[in-house]
Amino acid sequence: MTSYLIREATIGAGDRADIHVSGGVIAEVGVGLSANGATVIDADGLVALPGLVDLHTHLRQPGYEASETVLSGSQAAAAGGFTAVHAMANTFPVADSAGVVDEIYHLGRSAGYVEVRPVGAVTAGLEGTRLAELGAMARSEAAVRVFSDDGKCVSDPLIMRRALEYVRGFDGVIAQHAQDPRLTEGAQANEGAVASELGLTGWPSVAEEAIIARDILLAEHVGSRLHICHLSTAGSVELVRWAKKRGIRVTAEATPHHLLLTDENLRSYDARFKVNPPLRTSEDVQAVREGVADGTIDIIATDHAPHPIESKDCEWAAAAFGMVGLESALSVVQESLVNTGMIDWDDVARILSVTPASIGRVAGQGHSLATGAPGNITLIDPAAASVFTTDRLAGKSGNSPYIGLTLPGRVEWTFFRGRATVSSGTLVPVDEVAA
Amino acid sequence: MKHLLSTADLTKAQAIELLDIAEDMAEVRTREVKKLPTLRGRTVVNLFFEDSTRTRTSFEAAAKRLSADVINFSAKGSSVSKGESLKDTAQTLEAIGADLVVVRHSASGAPQVLAQSGWIHSGVVNAGDGTHEHPTQALLDAFTIRRRIHGSSSRGADLQGLTVLIVGDIVHSRVARSNLWLLTTLGAHVTFAAPATLVPLAIDRWPVDVVHDFDEALAVKPDVVMMLRIQTERMRNAFFPTEREYARLWGLDQDRYRGLKPEALIMHPGPMNRGLEISSEAADSAQATVLEQVANGVSVRMAVLYALSALPDADILGRPE
Numbered sequence: 001m002t003s004y005l006i007r008e009a010t011i012g013a014g015d016r017a018d019i020h021v022s023g024g025v026i027a028e029v030g031v032g033l034s035a036n037g038a039t040v041i042d043a044d045g046l047v048a049l050p051g052l053v054d055l056h057t058h059l060r061q062p063g064y065e066a067s068e069t070v071l072s073g074s075q076a077a078a079a080g081g082f083t084a085v086h087a088m089a090n091t092f093p094v095a096d097s098a099g100v101v102d103e104i105y106h107l108g109r110s111a112g113y114v115e116v117r118p119v120g121a122v123t124a125g126l127e128g129t130r131l132a133e134l135g136a137m138a139r140s141e142a143a144v145r146v147f148s149d150d151g152k153c154v155s156d157p158l159i160m161r162r163a164l165e166y167v168r169g170f171d172g173v174i175a176q177h178a179q180d181p182r183l184t185e186g187a188q189a190n191e192g193a194v195a196s197e198l199g200l201t202g203w204p205s206v207a208e209e210a211i212i213a214r215d216i217l218l219a220e221h222v223g224s225r226l227h228i229c230h231l232s233t234a235g236s237v238e239l240v241r242w243a244k245k246r247g248i249r250v251t252a253e254a255t256p257h258h259l260l261l262t263d264e265n266l267r268s269y270d271a272r273f274k275v276n277p278p279l280r281t282s283e284d285v286q287a288v289r290e291g292v293a294d295g296t297i298d299i300i301a302t303d304h305a306p307h308p309i310e311s312k313d314c315e316w317a318a319a320a321f322g323m324v325g326l327e328s329a330l331s332v333v334q335e336s337l338v339n340t341g342m343i344d345w346d347d348v349a350r351i352l353s354v355t356p357a358s359i360g361r362v363a364g365q366g367h368s369l370a371t372g373a374p375g376n377i378t379l380i381d382p383a384a385a386s387v388f389t390t391d392r393l394a395g396k397s398g399n400s401p402y403i404g405l406t407l408p409g410r411v412e413w414t415f416f417r418g419r420a421t422v423s424s425g426t427l428v429p430v431d432e433v434a435a
Numbered sequence: 436m437k438h439l440l441s442t443a444d445l446t447k448a449q450a451i452e453l454l455d456i457a458e459d460m461a462e463v464r465t466r467e468v469k470k471l472p473t474l475r476g477r478t479v480v481n482l483f484f485e486d487s488t489r490t491r492t493s494f495e496a497a498a499k500r501l502s503a504d505v506i507n508f509s510a511k512g513s514s515v516s517k518g519e520s521l522k523d524t525a526q527t528l529e530a531i532g533a534d535l536v537v538v539r540h541s542a543s544g545a546p547q548v549l550a551q552s553g554w555i556h557s558g559v560v561n562a563g564d565g566t567h568e569h570p571t572q573a574l575l576d577a578f579t580i581r582r583r584i585h586g587s588s589s590r591g592a593d594l595q596g597l598t599v600l601i602v603g604d605i606v607h608s609r610v611a612r613s614n615l616w617l618l619t620t621l622g623a624h625v626t627f628a629a630p631a632t633l634v635p636l637a638i639d640r641w642p643v644d645v646v647h648d649f650d651e652a653l654a655v656k657p658d659v660v661m662m663l664r665i666q667t668e669r670m671r672n673a674f675f676p677t678e679r680e681y682a683r684l685w686g687l688d689q690d691r692y693r694g695l696k697p698e699a700l701i702m703h704p705g706p707m708n709r710g711l712e713i714s715s716e717a718a719d720s721a722q723a724t725v726l727e728q729v730a731n732g733v734s735v736r737m738a739v740l741y742a743l744s745a746l747p748d749a750d751i752l753g754r755p756e
Contacts, residue, residue, distance in 0.1 A: 185672075188543075196635035199543035199567030199609060204636075268551070269544030313552075315521050317542035317565065 003027070004415070005035045009043035009379060011369055013344035019048060021375045024418035028371050043379055046412055049349045051083025051376030053356040053365045054326065055146065055175070055253060056229060056301035059085070059116070061107060062100070063092025068306040068396045070104060071430065073326070074113035076304065076395030078421035078428075080326040081378035081411040083114050084357065084365045085304075089121040090151040096121035096132035098140035105142035112434040113421045117362055120144040122163045122174060126152050131163060138170040145361040148175035150229055151276075153211055155181050160215060164224035171361060173225040173251075176215050178236070179277065183207035188317060190278040194263040200316065203278045205233040212236050216243040216250055227359055228252040230303050232277040234287030241296045251359050253301040254288045256325055256332035261285075261401060271312045271319030272401045275305070285336075292351060293342040299356045302329045306397030324400050327392050331407035334382060339408060345382075364417075375418030384410040394427050438550045438559045439739055442570045442617035447593065450620055454578050455590050456738035457731070463500070464734065471737075474503035477744055480533040482524070483562070484510040484540045489705060490562050490571075493729070494537045497736035503744075506531070521545060525554040533557045535744050543567035558743040566607045572704055573613035575735040577621055579724050580659055582731070583700055595622030600652050602628045603663035603685060603712055604674075606635045610704045611663060615643055623659075628652040629685070632674045649685050653694060660695065661702040662687050662713045682711050692717035700724050 003022035010016050011029075018033040019026060059073035068076075070087070077085045087104050089095035095104060101118035108116020120137035124130050126149045137144040147167055154160045154176060163174050184207045189195040191202025212228055216239060219226035228240065231252045243250045257275060262282050265273040273279060291297040305322025312319050325332075333352065337343045343351075349368070357366025367373035388402040414422035421428050436449070445453070463471055479498040481491050491507065498505045508528065521540075528536060535558045538546045543565030550559040563569040577594065585592045599618055605611045605627045615625050619642045626644040627634060634645055646652040653660070665685075667678055675681045682688070687701065692714060695701070701713075701723040709715050718725060 191636055193637040193640060196606075196638050197612070197641075199565050199612065201566075202636060269547050271548075310520065310522075313520075313522055315540065315542035315545040315548050317545075318521070 002419070003038040004041055004420070005033060005038040006041045006043045006048065006377070006379065009046050009048035011048050012349050013346040019369060019377065021377065021415060021418050024375050026369060026371055026373045026375055026377070029369060041379070041413060045383060046379045046381055047345050048369055049081070049345065049378045049380065050353040050367055050369055051365060051378050051414065051416060052081045052330065052352045053084040053360070053362060054082050054302050054304070055086045055299060055356040055360055056150070057085040057087055057304045057326065058090070058306065058322070059087040059104070060306060061091065062103065066308050070107035070116060071111040072396040073304070073306070074108065074111040074116065075427055076324065076326040076393065078113040078414050078416065079392070079394035079411065080328070081330050081380060081414050082326060083376040083378070083414065083416045084117060084362055085114055086117045086119050086146055086360055088150045089119050089148060090126060094121050094125050095119065096124050096126070098133065098136040101137050101142040101144050102140050110434065114416055115362065115365060117146070117360055118142045118144055119150070119175070120147045122147045122149045122154050123159060128152060128154060128156055128159060131159065131166065134163070134166055134172065135170070138167070138172060145170070145172050146175055146227070147172055148177065148229065150175065150177045153177050153179040153181060155211070157214060157218065161218050161222060164219055164226060165222045168222070168224045173227050173359060175227040175229050176211065177229050178208045178211035178215070180207040180210050183210070189266055190263045190280045192263065192281060194266055198266060198269070200266070205235050205280070208233055208277055209235040209239060212239050216248055219250055220246065220248045224249065226250045230255050230258065230277055230301070231297060232258045232280050232284060232288065234284050237287045237291035237296055240291070244296065251298040252296070253299045254292060254297045255303045256300060256329045257323060257401060258288050259285060259292070259336040260332050265401070269316045271314060271316055272323060272399055274316060274319045274321055275323050276321035289336060289340070289342055292337060299351050299359065300329065300333055301356065302326050306395055307399050308397060312399050322399070324393065324395060324397055327394055328388060328400060328402045328407065330380060330411060331388070331409045332402070334409040335407055338382070375415050377413070377415040378411060379413040381410045381412050382408065384408070386410065436742055439570050439743060440547050440550060440559065440561045441568045442573045442613045442620070445617065445620060447620050450577070450617060451591060451593060453574060453738050453742060454581060456741060457574070457578050457734045458590055460737040460741070461731070461734040470500050470502055472502050473741055474498065474501040474744055477503045477534040478506060478532055479503045479535045479537060479740060480506045480508055480528050482508045482528065482536050482538045484545070485563070487539055487563065489729070490539060493732045494562060494736050496733045497740055500733070501737055501740055503740070506533070521549065522552070522554050525549055525552065529555040529557070535560065535740060537562045539563045541565055560739060560743065563609055565609065567609050568613045569609040570613050570617070571732070571736050571739055572610050573617040574739070575728055575732040576614055576661070576702060577617055578731045578735050579702070579728050580700060583724065593622045594618060597623040597659065598655070598657040599623050599625050599659040599661060600628055600657040601625060601661045601663065602649060602652070602687070604633045604665050604669065605629050605663070606633050607669070608663050614661065615641065626652055626657070630675060649691065653691055656696045657699060659700045659702060660687065664704065664706065664708060665712050678711060686711060687713045687717045689714050689716050692720065695722070702728060705729065
């Protein structure tokens with residue numbers, strides 16, 4: 001295996017150092033290390049972060065391979081600086097059994113770009129009526145710890161309560177897609193001024209907040225871990241802030257798109273902006289940013305949701321919800337949080353690597369860059385700013401809302417277990433990665 | 436003007452010019468030969484993804500009176516009902532050679548998507564999209580009001596100072612939205628009267644007053660009362676309790692009709708639910724403009740088709756010769 005000497009990288013928000021990567025781990029971190037035959041990378045001006053970990057990714061396999069596969073999604077992840085992703089359960093068949101989660105886990109291993117951690121469905125077939133075999137998935141080879149019906153809300157309060165209690169036995173977490181189904185029937189856009197003008201059925205904030213409030217209280221009642229997926233409203237931030245103050249075991253994620261885009265983007269009726277939960281108002285965006293900055297929101301997760309062209313090249317109502325986000329996540333975080341002075345690069349390491357790995361109980365990920373840590377490293381050039389184009393997309397689908405926007409930052413190198421998956425800004429070919 | 440997608444896009448000058456062209460078109464209809472050669476050799480496609488015999492017939496009559504070739508393409512019985520996409524349908528029409536596409540769609544924004552898509556190069560007329568807009572309905576309503584108020588001196592006139600009350604299912608109404616933008620542009624003052632369930636949220640920046648009591652709204656003696664059709668299936672999602680309660684609180688019944696000032700106009704985009712949102716006495720009165728609206732619809736749509744196909748590049752519309 002090649003060993004690398006990363007020279008003069010800036011470690012997060014801290015000092016410059018050399019990082020020697022060898023044998024799949026960080027062999028040494030120090031100043032003025034000698035190459036000793038290692039491939040030398042001039043990292044002057046680059047920021048080194050622990051490999052990024054996404055708690056919320058749709059890899060679409062099995063069942064929707066026209067949109068994405070475990071391999072293509074892993075490539076998109078590597079291109080975005082990730083070394084681990086959590087594959088959501090809304091595949092076909094649904095990832096609600098040990099057999100399916102193990103299949104996804106093995107597909108991830110053979111792809112070799114990132115660690116693929118399958119998420120198990122909370123309820124059988126995502127139907128919300130009876131628990132999936134959570135224990136079997138936890139004890140499978142994939143060792144599932146995150147369970148979610150994402151795409152659908154576990155809306156039945158009794159099922160939610162039982163799920164929270166049941167997974168406590170193996171330190172699992174329920175990741176809730178907070179959306180009251182009755183309050184969002186036919187919903188197409190954030191309920192508010194823009195949707196009213198455009199004539200789009202509203203997706204009200206209260207439909208998210210009511211579920212979060214309920215689940216926070218359930219989590220407190222049973223003492224279990226609750227994670228809130230893609231929190232998107234100012235009210236949700238307030239609720240989570242309150243829950244944390246009370247010591248309830250709740251964590252929350254926000255997506256990059258809810259940090260940057262608003263419902264004003266919908267005026268074009270361009271279906272690339274159709275996503276669930278919907279793009280909210282600029283006040284919500286500001287509240288979500290502040291929630292990340294003050295630690296109320298623990299992590300950023302992409303909700304990378306690939307769709308084929310025909311699912312977006314159509315009228316708004318017919319279009320699918322979702323946008324790809326792995327390749328753009330770091331740039332959007334830099335644009336909305338770092339360049340605005342709200343957080344620094346150490347915080348980025350925390351919200352995009354350390355904490356998501358901890359919530360997902362992923363042992364080999366999210367380690368700070370120190371001697372002996374796994375060789376999962378992302379090197380980015382924060383000074384690079386460029387127009388985001390489809391060239392930046394490494395997955396199968398092109399439904400990015402950022403095409404044409406100028407965004408800062410670029411992933412130059414990604415190392416997964418000591419191997420480069422992105423080299424000098426270019427994705428390493430599959431035969432070299434899997435070798 | 437290449438497309439007509441929303442009345443919010445029209446300046447006051449453009450709106451008045453369109454209405455003036457419609458006056459010319461109305462004149463043509465009084466002649467012995469009710470036809471103009473203006474669009475001879477042009478093809479107008481009525482692309483209707485949603486049933487609407489009234490609107491489709493009105494556009495068809497308008498196009499034919501301008502000597503255009505008309506193709507009616509309705510979703511029912513076509514490949515659309517078998518799942519053909521908007522894109523494929525549009526590209527098919529482009530291949531056939533449409534010069535103007537008149538589109539009615541259940542999805543808000545579908546005409547705008549069509550106009551921006553690059554799938555077709557023809558002009559697009561929004562003939563009603565979801566709960567978004569219905570610009571030609573608003574133009575024919577404005578035209579009808581202007582004619583009733585200003586009579587033969589309508590040309591060049593606006594609707595300055597008029598008070599218009601729009602009543603009923605505002606939240607689902609493309610007619611209410613298009614009318615609000617257009618009537619306001621023309622100088623009228625609009626009030627919505629509806630139960631809170633039927634008013635869109637967060638419209639405090641809209642140029643409109645909202646009243647949740649029909650009688651209170653009528654007490655100020657509006658110049659125009661526009662009743663919207665209520666769909667009884669709205670009861671299923673609890674927008675209102677019963678037809679009986681709706682008719683009692685929001686219907687233009689006999690008493691409310693008799694309380695209007697004598698010159699007040701009573702409008703309805705049709706089709707009416709007699710006895711529900713409007714009483715027969717009101718609907719059949721001399722103050723009612725329902726049939727005039729239908730007749731004026733043809734003139735207004737002639738004006739729109741003319742303006743878009745004969746003068747697609749003109750900023751301010753020209754006048755027909």
